[in-house]
Amino acid sequence: MKKNVRKAIIAGNWKMNKTRPEAKALLEEIKPLVANAGEVEVVACVPFTNLETAIAATEGTNVKIGAENVHFEKSGAFTGEISADMLTELGVEYVVIGHSERRQYFGETDETVNKRTKAALAAGLKPIVCVGELLWERECNITQEVIARQIKLDLYDISAEDVKRTVIAYEPVWAIGTGKTATADQAEEVCALIRSILSELYDEATSQAVTIQYGGSMNAANCAELLSKENVDGGLIGGASLKANDFNTIVQAAVNG
Ligand code: 13P
DSSP states (O other), X not given: OOGGGSOOEEEEEOOSOOOHHHHHHHHHHHXXXXXTOTTSEEEEEOOGGGHHHHHHHHTTSSEEEEESXXXXXXXXXXXXXXXXXXXXXXXXXXXXXXXXXXXXXXXXXXXXXXXXXXXXXXXXXXXXXXXXXXXXXXXXXXXXXXXXXXXXXXXTTOOHHHHTTOEEEEOOGGGSSSSOOOOHHHHHHHHHHHHHHHHHHSOHHHHHHSOEXXXXXXXXXXXXXXXXSTTOOEEEESGGGGSHHHHHHHHHHHHHO
C-alpha cells in the first residue's frame, strides 16, 4: 500500500566494464527499450571514464547517469580520487557509495561511507548507499545486527530531508556475482528491517519515503518476484545491467510491479 509513495529505481552498476565506445553502444541499445518506463527511474552507474560519454548519450532521455564512487573532500591531495563537485559539474545525478567491493577490496569503512554520503548530498547528488551481510555473518545469524550497525553508522548525522534523497541498496555479499540470489522473502525481510531502522532513526513517514533496492544476482528471471515485494522498491543490478534486453526486462518488471 505504501509502495506507491516511493520512487521505484532500477540502477545498473556497470563496475569496471566498458570502454567509451562500448558504453555508448550499450546505452544506445538501452535507451529505446526503457523509454516507456514512466514513473520508474532508470539509472546507469558507469566508470568515471564513461561519465561524459554516458551523459551526452542519454541527454533528453529518461536514463539518468550515476558514478560508482565519490571522495568526501572537496579538493586537494587525494591522488586518484574524484570529488562530488567534479561529478555534478558533469551532470551526474546518482553515485554508488560503500559497495561491498569497495569495502572488501579498497578498505572502505562505515565511517568513510558516512563521509562520502554527506559529501554527495551536500553537492546535490543522490547517493545509493550499499549495505549487506557476509555469508558467514548470515550463517552466524547476525544479519540483523550487521545491517542495523551499517545503517546507523552510514547515515550518522544525516537529516530526514537528506535521507529522503538517499537510496539504500541491500546487497547481501554472498549474492553478488555468484548467481545465488536471496529469495524474495529473504530480500523482503531485510528491506523491511532497514525501513524499520529508518523509522526508529527518523520517523515513520520518512522511512516510508526512502527507496530501498535489492541487489545481488538480480536478473531477468528472478526480478519480477523480488520486485513484487512490499519493501523492495527497485534493484541495483550488476551483470544483467550489461545486457540491454535483460536490463530492460528488469525495468519492465518494476513498471508492472
Ligand atoms: P550482480 O548483479 O552481478 O550480482 O551484482 C550486484 C551488484 O553488486 C550491484 O551493485
